[in-house]
Amino acid sequence: MTPNDQKVGLRAQDGQAHVGLLSAHVTGRISGLVAQMKVRQVYKNWSETNIECVYTFPLAWQSVLLGMSVELNGKRLSGVVKPRKVAESEYDQAIDTGDLPVMLEKAGKDLYTANIGNIQPGDEVVVEIDYAQILKVVDGAIRLSMPTTIAPRYGDAADAGLRLHQRMAPDAQVEQRLFISLELDETLSASMVHSPTHTIHQTRQGDINTYKLHGMAWLDRDFVLVIDRIQDLNFALAAPDPTKPGEATVFTGSIYRPDQTPRTRPLNLKILVDCSGSMQGDSIAQAGDSLHWLLGQLNSADMVSLTRFGSHVVHEHKQLQPCSLIYKQVLKAGVRRLKADLGGTEIDQALQSVIEIERYDRESISDAVILLITDGEVWNIEKTIATVRAAGHRIFALGVGSSPAESLLQDMAEVTGGACEMVTPGENMQKAVERLLIRLRQSQAAVQTVHCEAPMLWSAPSARHATPGESMSTWSQLQVTPGELVVSTGKPAQKCQVQWCEHIELSRIAAALRMRDMKSAKDREALAMQYQLVSSETNLILVHERAEAEKAEDLPELHQVRPMLAAGWGGHGTVAIQHSSIQYMRSECASFSINESHTQTFSAPAYWRSNRTHAAARVDGMANAGMDDIEIPAFLRKQSDSDSVPASAPSKTVSARPLPPELPSTTQARNPQPSRHELDLVLNEPMGPSHVVKILLNDFNQVALRHTQFRSALATCMRSNHVTFLEWFVTRHMKAAGSAAPVWALFIQWAADKYGLPLDRHAQRLLRDFLKAVSPELQAAVHRDLEGVVGRTTTTQE
Structure with a gap:
C-alpha cells in the first residue's frame, strides 16, 4: 500500500477510519460496440473489531455483470451464481460459522451491492467485478459512460427495491480515488478520442491504443470517453455458446444509411423541465442553455408548450401553440426565469400532467413528443416507466449533471421509441441538443435483419426507430461451429466476414438482454442459472473458509460504505472544467502525454472546497446516522x-x-x-x-x-x-x-x-x-x- 492509498478511505463520523475503500481500479477493452470492463475494489479493516462491509454501487445502463473474484491476504477465489435465497442462506451460515463470505446482489436498476462479511482486523480484501456493456454510435461517435457514485435521489429507496442494508446516503467529506486504463482495438484505430470529464493521456502499442487518467481523479462524477469521427462500422462478432455445444451467438452492427434522406417534419413538442432542488447549480444552468439554443431552431410550423416541475407542476404555457416570433420570445422569457426552487422530483405526476396537454385549437394530436430535461434523480423508476409506456407519447430525454440517473432516462426513451442524450457539465450542450433535434425531426421506423447460410435458431429484434448515422445492432443464435462464416446485414445490405472472438462472452450478454423481456420470475431464474448471471432472482456467492483459529467469534459490526457526493449536486459548488485542457487525440498517433502546464488540475475534489462544510451538514442530515450503543436497561x-x-x-x-x-x-x-x-x-x-x-x-x-x-x-x-x-x-x-x-x-x-x-x-x-x-x-x-x-x-x- 502506498502512502497515498493510506490517506484514501471511508472515515467514520467519530473521525476514526474503520473500513476503507482504498481505491477503485478500472481496466477495460472496447472491441467494436462491446466494452469489457473489470473493476477492482480494495477494502481494508483498520478497526479492532470484526466487521461486515456493504457497498452499493452503480454500473452503466444495461451493463451485464459477468463475474466476481475475491483476494483475501493473497488467496484468490471465484464466485458462483446461485438462487437468491440459497445464496443468502449460505452467506448467513458463513457469518455464523466465522468464515468470510462475499455476496454480490442486484439492488435495483443498474445498482449492485457487494456484501463482505467477517472482515477481521488488519484484513485486506480485493473484490474484482467483471461486466460488459453494449455501446452505440450516434452522429458518428461512441459515448462510453461509467458511473462512479449514486447522487441523492428523491423518494423512498424501497420503491426501487433497495433493502435496508443496501441504502446509504453520500458523504460530502469522503474522498475516494479512481484509476482507469482502457484499450481500443484496431476497429477504432482511425477515430478521435477525448474525455469531457477527466484528463487522459494515450499510449500506443501495435494496433492497440491505451487511455489512462492523468493526475488524480475521484469517485464523484461519471467518467465519459467519446470516440469520435467513426466513418463506418460494419461488423459481425461470434463466439461459441458454452452451454449449448454446436451453437454460437452472433452480434452484428452497422450504421443506418437510408436510401433517401428522411423528410424533416414539424414537431408537436411538449417541453418538461425539472426544477427540483437537486437541479440547483450546474444542472439548472445546463437546462437553460439547452432550451435557449433549442428555441432558436424552432419555427412557426412547430407546436410547443413549456412546463416545469418539482413537488408540483407549473405550466408556463399549457397548450401547444405555433412557435411564432412573438411566442418564441415569451418562451425564452420563461426559460430565463428557470430556478431549481420547486422542491422534490415528482416526475411521474409531471409526466401525466404533460401528457394531457392539448393543441390550442383542440385538434387531435397523433405524434406528440415530450422533451424531458432532468438529472433523473428519483427512486420510483418502475412507476414512471409504466406511465410513459401507456401514454402513446415518445420521450426524448436530456440528462444533465455530473452523475445523472441514466437508467430511468434511457429506459423511458427506449420503451417509447424515443432517444436519450446524457450531458455532463464539461460536454458541448449545443451539440447534444442538436443531435436530439435531428432525431426528433428525422427518426423513422427501421428494422435490421441478418441473413447467413447457417441455420438461425433465434434473432432478437433491432431498434424500432433510427436516424441516419446511428448504429443498429442485432443478436442472433446460429447452429454453427467456429469457421468461415459470412453474414449480410445493414441498410443497404452489406456482406461481412464474421470475426470469432471467444474471449468475448457474447452468449451470456445476449442471455442477459433476453432476460429483461421475460415476465416469469421462474423463467428468469432458470436462464440466469444456465448462463451464471446476477439477476433479481440470483446472487453471486463465494465463501472463504478460515482455519479454526482464525474464525470470527462474534457477529460482525455492519459498516455501510458511503459514496462521495456527486460533483456540483444540489448547487454545492460547480464542476471545475477548463475546456482548453480537453485534448483530442488521434488513435493512430504515437504515444502522447499532456504537458503538465496545460492540464487542468483535478487534485482538488469535484466541487469548490468553500462549500464543503455546508454540503457535509446537508448530506449528513439525510443519512441514517449511526447510533452509539446505549446503556442496556x-x-x-x-x-x-x-x-x-x-x-x-x-x-x-x-x-x-x-x-x-x-x-x-x-x-x-x-x-x-x-x-x-x-x-x-x-x-x-x-x-x-x-x-x-x-x-x-x-x-x-x-x-x-x-x-x-x-x-x-x-x-x-x-x-x-x-x-x-x-x-x-x-x-x-x-x-x-x-x-x-x-x-x-x-x-x-x-x-x-x-x-x-x-x-x-x-x-x-x-x-x-x-x-x-x-x-x-x-x-x-x-x-x-x-x-x-x-x-x-x-x-x-x-
Missing part, C-alpha cells in the same frame, strides 16, 4: 440481579405515537398491575400501517443495522416505541426465561411469522444468534401462549 440484562423488578415499571421515554383507540389511556397503560386485556386488543386488531406491532418490527429492522447484540438493539428500539401492551405477557414468562429479553425475542419472531411482517437480514441474524441459547421448550411455550391470546385468525391488512 437492567431488566434486559441476562440473569441480572434486577430481573425481579416488575416488568411493568414505567419507562422514562414514551412514544409520541398515539395508542389505538381501543387501548387504555397512558395513565392506565402505566398501571403497575398489567393485564391481558391490552395484549388481547393489540393482537386482535387488524394489522394496518399504524399498528403498534408493525411499527415495532419496522423500527427493529432499522436498529438492527447498528448493533451486534440483540439486547442492545432491543433496548434502543424500546426507547422509541410504546411497548406496555406486552408487559403482562413478559411478566408471565420472565421467570422461566431468566429475563425479559428472550420473551421479547420470541414475540418478535412469532409476530413476523404470524402477521407476515418482513424481518431484514440483520434483524434475523440478531434473533438467530440470541435464540440459540433459548431452550426449545421455552420457545414452544411462548409461541403456544401467544396463539392462545390471538384466539382467532388474524388477517394482515396493509
Whole structure:
C-alpha cells in the first residue's frame, strides 16, 4: 500500500477510519460496440473489531455483470451464481460459522451491492467485478459512460427495491480515488478520442491504443470517453455458446444509411423541465442553455408548450401553440426565469400532467413528443416507466449533471421509441441538443435483419426507430461451429466476414438482454442459472473458509460504505472544467502525454472546497446516522440481579405515537398491575400501517443495522416505541426465561411469522444468534401462549 492509498478511505463520523475503500481500479477493452470492463475494489479493516462491509454501487445502463473474484491476504477465489435465497442462506451460515463470505446482489436498476462479511482486523480484501456493456454510435461517435457514485435521489429507496442494508446516503467529506486504463482495438484505430470529464493521456502499442487518467481523479462524477469521427462500422462478432455445444451467438452492427434522406417534419413538442432542488447549480444552468439554443431552431410550423416541475407542476404555457416570433420570445422569457426552487422530483405526476396537454385549437394530436430535461434523480423508476409506456407519447430525454440517473432516462426513451442524450457539465450542450433535434425531426421506423447460410435458431429484434448515422445492432443464435462464416446485414445490405472472438462472452450478454423481456420470475431464474448471471432472482456467492483459529467469534459490526457526493449536486459548488485542457487525440498517433502546464488540475475534489462544510451538514442530515450503543436497561440484562423488578415499571421515554383507540389511556397503560386485556386488543386488531406491532418490527429492522447484540438493539428500539401492551405477557414468562429479553425475542419472531411482517437480514441474524441459547421448550411455550391470546385468525391488512 502506498502512502497515498493510506490517506484514501471511508472515515467514520467519530473521525476514526474503520473500513476503507482504498481505491477503485478500472481496466477495460472496447472491441467494436462491446466494452469489457473489470473493476477492482480494495477494502481494508483498520478497526479492532470484526466487521461486515456493504457497498452499493452503480454500473452503466444495461451493463451485464459477468463475474466476481475475491483476494483475501493473497488467496484468490471465484464466485458462483446461485438462487437468491440459497445464496443468502449460505452467506448467513458463513457469518455464523466465522468464515468470510462475499455476496454480490442486484439492488435495483443498474445498482449492485457487494456484501463482505467477517472482515477481521488488519484484513485486506480485493473484490474484482467483471461486466460488459453494449455501446452505440450516434452522429458518428461512441459515448462510453461509467458511473462512479449514486447522487441523492428523491423518494423512498424501497420503491426501487433497495433493502435496508443496501441504502446509504453520500458523504460530502469522503474522498475516494479512481484509476482507469482502457484499450481500443484496431476497429477504432482511425477515430478521435477525448474525455469531457477527466484528463487522459494515450499510449500506443501495435494496433492497440491505451487511455489512462492523468493526475488524480475521484469517485464523484461519471467518467465519459467519446470516440469520435467513426466513418463506418460494419461488423459481425461470434463466439461459441458454452452451454449449448454446436451453437454460437452472433452480434452484428452497422450504421443506418437510408436510401433517401428522411423528410424533416414539424414537431408537436411538449417541453418538461425539472426544477427540483437537486437541479440547483450546474444542472439548472445546463437546462437553460439547452432550451435557449433549442428555441432558436424552432419555427412557426412547430407546436410547443413549456412546463416545469418539482413537488408540483407549473405550466408556463399549457397548450401547444405555433412557435411564432412573438411566442418564441415569451418562451425564452420563461426559460430565463428557470430556478431549481420547486422542491422534490415528482416526475411521474409531471409526466401525466404533460401528457394531457392539448393543441390550442383542440385538434387531435397523433405524434406528440415530450422533451424531458432532468438529472433523473428519483427512486420510483418502475412507476414512471409504466406511465410513459401507456401514454402513446415518445420521450426524448436530456440528462444533465455530473452523475445523472441514466437508467430511468434511457429506459423511458427506449420503451417509447424515443432517444436519450446524457450531458455532463464539461460536454458541448449545443451539440447534444442538436443531435436530439435531428432525431426528433428525422427518426423513422427501421428494422435490421441478418441473413447467413447457417441455420438461425433465434434473432432478437433491432431498434424500432433510427436516424441516419446511428448504429443498429442485432443478436442472433446460429447452429454453427467456429469457421468461415459470412453474414449480410445493414441498410443497404452489406456482406461481412464474421470475426470469432471467444474471449468475448457474447452468449451470456445476449442471455442477459433476453432476460429483461421475460415476465416469469421462474423463467428468469432458470436462464440466469444456465448462463451464471446476477439477476433479481440470483446472487453471486463465494465463501472463504478460515482455519479454526482464525474464525470470527462474534457477529460482525455492519459498516455501510458511503459514496462521495456527486460533483456540483444540489448547487454545492460547480464542476471545475477548463475546456482548453480537453485534448483530442488521434488513435493512430504515437504515444502522447499532456504537458503538465496545460492540464487542468483535478487534485482538488469535484466541487469548490468553500462549500464543503455546508454540503457535509446537508448530506449528513439525510443519512441514517449511526447510533452509539446505549446503556442496556437492567431488566434486559441476562440473569441480572434486577430481573425481579416488575416488568411493568414505567419507562422514562414514551412514544409520541398515539395508542389505538381501543387501548387504555397512558395513565392506565402505566398501571403497575398489567393485564391481558391490552395484549388481547393489540393482537386482535387488524394489522394496518399504524399498528403498534408493525411499527415495532419496522423500527427493529432499522436498529438492527447498528448493533451486534440483540439486547442492545432491543433496548434502543424500546426507547422509541410504546411497548406496555406486552408487559403482562413478559411478566408471565420472565421467570422461566431468566429475563425479559428472550420473551421479547420470541414475540418478535412469532409476530413476523404470524402477521407476515418482513424481518431484514440483520434483524434475523440478531434473533438467530440470541435464540440459540433459548431452550426449545421455552420457545414452544411462548409461541403456544401467544396463539392462545390471538384466539382467532388474524388477517394482515396493509
